[in-house]
Amino acid sequence: MIDFELEPQVLNQLKMYHMVSEQMMRPISRECDEHEHQKPTQFYESMWSASAAASNIQIGDDKSKKPDPSKPSAPRRANLLTVLSTEELCWGDAGLYLSTPNSGLGGAAVMAAGTPEQKERFLKRFKEGKPKWGAMAITEPGFGSDSSAVTTTATRDGDNWVIDGTKIFVTAGQMSAEKSEGFVVVWATVDKSAGRAGIKPFVVEHNTPGMTVTRVENKLGIRASDTAMIVLDNCRIPLDHILGSAEVRKEGGFKDVMATFDATRPIVAAMALGVGRAALDFVRDFLKQQNVAIRYGMSPRRLSAVERDFMEMEVQLQAARLLTWRAAWMLDTGKRNSLEASMAKAKAGLAVTAITQKAVELLGPLGYSRKILLEKWMRDAKINDIFEGTQQINMIIIARRILNYSSKELN
Ligand SMILES: Cc1cc2nc3c(=O)[nH]c(=O)nc-3n(C[C@H](O)[C@H](O)[C@H](O)COP(=O)(O)OP(=O)(O)OC[C@H]3O[C@@H](n4cnc5c(N)ncnc54)[C@H](O)[C@@H]3O)c2cc1C
Numbered sequence: 001m002i003d004f005e006l007e008p009q010v011l012n013q014l015k016m017y018h019m020v021s022e023q024m025m026r027p028i029s030r031e032c033d034e035h036e037h038q039k040p041t042q043f044y045e046s047m048w049s050a051s052a053a054a055s056n057i058q059i060g061d062d063k064s065k066k067p068d069p070s071k072p073s074a075p076r077r078a079n080l081l082t083v084l085s086t087e088e089l090c091w092g093d094a095g096l097y098l099s100t101p102n103s104g105l106g107g108a109a110v111m112a113a114g115t116p117e118q119k120e121r122f123l124k125r126f127k128e129g130k131p132k133w134g135a136m137a138i139t140e141p142g143f144g145s146d147s148s149a150v151t152t153t154a155t156r157d158g159d160n161w162v163i164d165g166t167k168i169f170v171t172a173g174q175m176s177a178e179k180s181e182g183f184v185v186v187w188a189t190v191d192k193s194a195g196r197a198g199i200k201p202f203v204v205e206h207n208t209p210g211m212t213v214t215r216v217e218n219k220l221g222i223r224a225s226d227t228a229m230i231v232l233d234n235c236r237i238p239l240d241h242i243l244g245s246a247e248v249r250k251e252g253g254f255k256d257v258m259a260t261f262d263a264t265r266p267i268v269a270a271m272a273l274g275v276g277r278a279a280l281d282f283v284r285d286f287l288k289q290q291n292v293a294i295r296y297g298m299s300p301r302r303l304s305a306v307e308r309d310f311m312e313m314e315v316q317l318q319a320a321r322l323l324t325w326r327a328a329w330m331l332d333t334g335k336r337n338s339l340e341a342s343m344a345k346a347k348a349g350l351a352v353t354a355i356t357q358k359a360v361e362l363l364g365p366l367g368y369s370r371k372i373l374l375e376k377w378m379r380d381a382k383i384n385d386i387f388e389g390t391q392q393i394n395m396i397i398i399a400r401r402i403l404n405y406s407s408k409e410l411n
Contacts, residue, residue: 020050030376032223079266087277090272090275095221105260108264111123113260125181165188167230203241210234326340342389346394
């Protein structure tokens with residue numbers, strides 16, 4: 001049974017995240033948006049120190065942890081907690097949330113594809129020392145949506161893998177590759193003739209010779225987050241940096257790409273919820289100041305256009321939220337959630353773009369001005385409909401799963 005009732009200690013944790021949003025993110029939101037490549041180091045330090053308290057937050061389903069039969073089993077909620085905290089922090093600022101030092105998408109890939117020993121070895125750094133970042137690089141200049149088209153190669157040479165290729169649009173790429181003791185998980189093929197089965201994830205440590213950040217993007221939104229192009233040229237890494245097995249099996253590495261997305265799509269959906277809720281809360285407060293009441297329970301025929309618009313925004317946000325919670329809950333309970341993760345991501349991406357655009361529209365010139373953050377949230381919203389699978393790609397995945405088509409039959 002799905003149970004979304006939250007324990008008091010979880011509610012307290014969420015209150016703390018809300019305070020972080022209000023007191024640490026919002027005050028620097030505009031500044032970080034206007035100076036895209038400036039780093040809010042004080043913010044990073046504070047978030048890193050605070051993250052010790054939240055270090056039990058887990059991305060993905062850690063199948064290596066076996067339940068202890070001698071203890072009563074508490075419900076597993078790590079993924080649900082992650083989406084709840086993500087919404088709360090993205091209510092503050094989605095770009096700053098993405099730029100916060102943590103294992104990020106790189107950590108999600110390690111969790112999805114790594115052995116228990118690798119999870120321990122690669123992830124323990126995020127609980128100690130100075131702030132660090134993790135990133136994941138799949139996208140290349142020649143493809144984005146079709147992640148089976150990886151052309152970056154990993155060639156075995158004695159005790160090393162040698163990686164060659166170019167990766168683009170890597171979130172937290174610069175911080176992970178060059179500016180901290182983090183790592184980048186690079187997806188590369190060990191055997192081009194094997195197609196999808198040959199694609200494997202490799203952990204490339206920060207400052208490994210042969211890995212260079214060649215560009216940091218200028219973007220429409222989430223401008224506090226760095227998005228990098230990374231070139232790998234004769235980049236040598238140890239043999240045991242391949243995540244999981246090097247064996248090329250039929251379903252093989254591509255299954256790990258998909259498992260990573262199953263864990264991260266609900267998080268992106270939660271990011272969308274945070275931005276959408278920020279816009280909705282702002283509009284609610286604004287309408288209140290203007291003495292415009294939202295009359296719930298009234299016949300739709302008698303509502304004003306503003307009331308109808310506002311209620312529609314609320315409905316869309318809540319529908320997206322329930323899908324997101326369901327996708328995370330399924331991950332927590334070990335259920336396959338590919339369909340639900342894509343549904344949550346597709347719905348939330350659409351909802352947040354519509355909600356923020358409508359919010360700007362409802363406030364007119366004020367909404368469009370840089371005096372307030374609504375126009376920024378409208379710009380921050382769109383990425384949720386692009387990365388981790390675009391709207392169209394997620395709709396295709398949903399159709400495939402519902403109609404039971406393979407990727408060859410429906411693409
Ligand atoms: C800010 C930002 C951060 C990112 N972070 C990362 C990251 O950390 N790591 C990483 O690996 N990548 C990252 N990406 C890349 C992102 O995942 C890709 O941009 C995304 O998957 C889309 O790929 P593409 O840009 O090549 O678009 P394309 O695949 O070229 O698609 C272009 C358009 O065509 C549509 N389309 C494509 N195929 C189909 C189809 N079969 N049917 C219908 N429509 C289709 C798409 O939906 C899209 O609208 C990031 C991108 C951005 C902008």
